[in-house]
Amino acid sequence: MHIDYRKEFGVRECPSCATEVKINNNRCPICGYEFPCLRGRRKTLQVGMALLMLILLGLMLLRALSGR
Template sequence: MNTKECPSCAMEVDADSKTCPICQYEFAETKTSYKWIAIILAVIMLLYLVVF
């Protein structure tokens, strides 16, 4: 079972939980598309720095 730590109360909760069952902290949803966009932009910046 995958777990994650609640930043509010430090309780280990199920990784798929959207809220902490203890303190009701709402976990932010991260979209994978934003991660890929950030990676692509970082690669483009590195290539730009190497070429110029």
């Protein structure tokens, strides 16, 4: 009888090397494969927004400096 123990123990299989990697480990310790996850994507979006704000601030500063 096959039991899906992966969910029980919070483990998932690495699609690259088939090693079992813990759910809270976003990177495979064997081959370095990075698991794509929603949380990571959201974080990337936040970083992107922060970067955009920084660029806008820089542009405003440049304009203020060249304006006088």
